[in-house]
């Protein structure tokens with residue numbers, strides 16, 4: 297639906313990974329936007345889903361729902377001209393929260409006849425009252441400034457929480473693991489993404505190069521073979537793409553080594569999830 301794409305555009309920097317496949321974002325990720333006069337903290341979350349109730353899915357739904365009571369404002373992002381069962385679930389979660397909710401109608405670039413937008417929006421505002429409705433295109437950066445102004449206007453005043461040069465609460469180790477996971481998701485077929493996890497084993501920052509050793513966890517031998525590919529070609533391509541992005545992020549040379557390991561049933565095993573960083577503190 298474009299939540300992570302939207303956050304990246306607001307920040308002017310990529311901190312949250314994106315892909316065409318649902319359930320790409322798995323954690324809460326803070327994005328901090330500081331200007332001369334203000335600081336706004338955005339929280340990207342996973343989507344809420346009604347898929348199989350595995351431990352990883354429960355973790356993601358919790359990560360998405362738990363934030364609702366801790367924020368001053370909620371941006372409910374939907375896709376223009378689409379309304380599905382999962383949007384309905386999110387809407388029901390918004391019933392009892394105190395924070396005002398803004399409706400963000402994303403992907404308006406895909407709507408050829410803009411006249412269609414109005415009846416779509418009317419259908420949604422009949423379901424619930426929203427503080428305001430903002431049609432945007434996160435991908436093409438349309439109406440993002442208006443959205444930010446709307447957000448700014450509604451936020452209570454507080455002391456700045458983060459130093460002005462910090463844009464996220466996540467460290468480069470976490471962000472590197474996410475970049476690797478993004479390349480995996482983008483490279484692989486529909487089913488695999490949900491059963492892969494990335495763990496950084498070593499992260500060594502030297503003066504001229506950063507050496508990163510990471511393990512990709514999968515659940516079966518078949519999945520391992522798919523990721524490695526013919527003569528290691530797919531793993532190599534994932535590694536190269538990830539390395540280029542990590543180098544951009546760190547603004548320096550990176551050596552990246554990837555290993556694939558089988559950890560049976562990790563995505564439905566609370567203990568394995570915790571050790572892979574999927575734990576609710």
Ligand SMILES: Nc1nc2c(ncn2[C@@H]2O[C@H](COP(=O)(O)OP(=O)(O)OP(=O)(O)O)[C@@H](O)[C@H]2O)c(=O)[nH]1
Pocket residue numbers: 297298299300301302313314315316317318319320321322341342343402403404405406432433434435436
């Ligand atoms: N055409 C178009 N595509 C968009 C727009 N915003 C996002 N996308 C695409 O939609 C897909 C999903 O975007 P994400 O930002 O990963 O969506 P998300 O809501 O964070 O998804 P999850 O993290 O899986 O819940 C990506 O392929 C984006 O490039 C938009 O405004 N227009």
Ligand SMILES: [Mg+2]
Pocket residue numbers: 299300301312313314320321340341342
């Ligand atoms: Mg996302």
